[in-house]
Amino acid sequence: MRTALSNILGEYVEASDLTHGDTADFQVVCPCCRESVFKVARPEGRRRGATFFSHRKSTAETEECERRVASLSRAYVAQVNEAARGQTLEAFLRVLPAAISLDRVFYAGRDPDKVHRQMQGDAGWRFLTGMLVTLVQQPIHKDPEGRLEQTVLRCFRSLDERADEFHSAYARSFQSRLAKGIYRYLQGPEARPVLERAIRHVLWGRYVYIGQAMADGTLTEADKGVRDVLATITLRDDASRLRRFGKLMWAPDPGSLAAGHHPVSVMKAFTDAVEVDLVFLLLRLPYRRMAENLAQGRKPLDSLEPCKIGLFGLRSSAEDGARNVEAQSMPARPRPPVKEQTGHLLSLHVAPAIRRFG
C-alpha cells in the first residue's frame, strides 16, 4: 500500500514521503488492521524509485487491507489529515507558553517568570518588546508567505548541523508545518500576550548570547547592530535611552556603507535578527514528542525534558555563557542618570554595560 496511518499524528502518510526511520518515529500502521508497517521498494518490473508500505506480519486479512487502503479517496485522506492537523495545532497552542519555557538554556537555572517580570518592569525592554510585537503582527498579506518560508529554510540549514531529530525531510516538514502554524497564530490579535512572552524570551536569549560573544571576542559584523540596540537598553536613564533608540531607528549601518551596500538601519538589522530568532525558537520545540504524548492520552508536555539546544543552536557554549552571567543580576529599577556617552555608536564600550546588566 502507498498510504498508511501515523498513530501519533492521526494522519495518513505516503510511503514516498517517509524514510525507514520515519515509520518508527511516527508509528506508522496499516489504517485497517493497525498492524505496524515498514517501507519497501517496489518489486521488480514496477516504476523505479516508487516505494510502498508492507505489513510487518502478513495475515489472512493483509490482502483485504491492501484492497481497502487502495480504495481510499484522495479527498477523504485530505479531509482526515486537515482535521487531525487542526486538532494537533490547537492542542499545542493551549500549552504554548509552557512549551516555550522548555527552551531554557539561557536562563541558567533562573526562574524564567522572574526574568520576564523584570523585563516587563523596565521601559527599554518594554519598548523593544512592543515594537517587535507590532512588527510580527503586521497583516499577513503585507508579509508574503515566501518570507516566512525562507526564514524557516535558513533556520533549518543551521539546525541540520546540530539536531539529529530533523534528519529526514518528513521530520522537517512536520516540524516546519507546526512552527508556521504557530507563527500565524501569533500574528492574530488574541495571541498578543503569548507573543509578548515569546518575544521577551528570544530577546533575552539574544542578550545573553551577545554578552557572551563580546566576552569571547566572537562578535560578527551582523551581531554589531544587535549589540548597539541592546547596549542602548543598558543606558541608565530613560531619556537617554529614548534619544538613542531614536537615533538607531534612522542611523545607517556603517558596516553596510563601508561594504558599498545600501544603508540599512541598525533597528532593521535588529528586528530581522529577532524575527529569525522567533522562527528558530518555534522550529526547535519538540512537536513530535508532544504529539506522541497526545496520542497516548497524556498532556502534550508530560515528562518532556527542556530543550538541549539553546537559541542559535548552541549547546555547551550557550551553557557556559549562561553560567557566566549567572552571578550577575538584572536591576529591577532604573539606575541613577549618568552623563550620556558621546561619539559613534559602534565605538561605545558596551561590553561592561552588557555584562553589568546581564
Ligand SMILES: [Zn+2]
Ligand atoms: Zn492491515
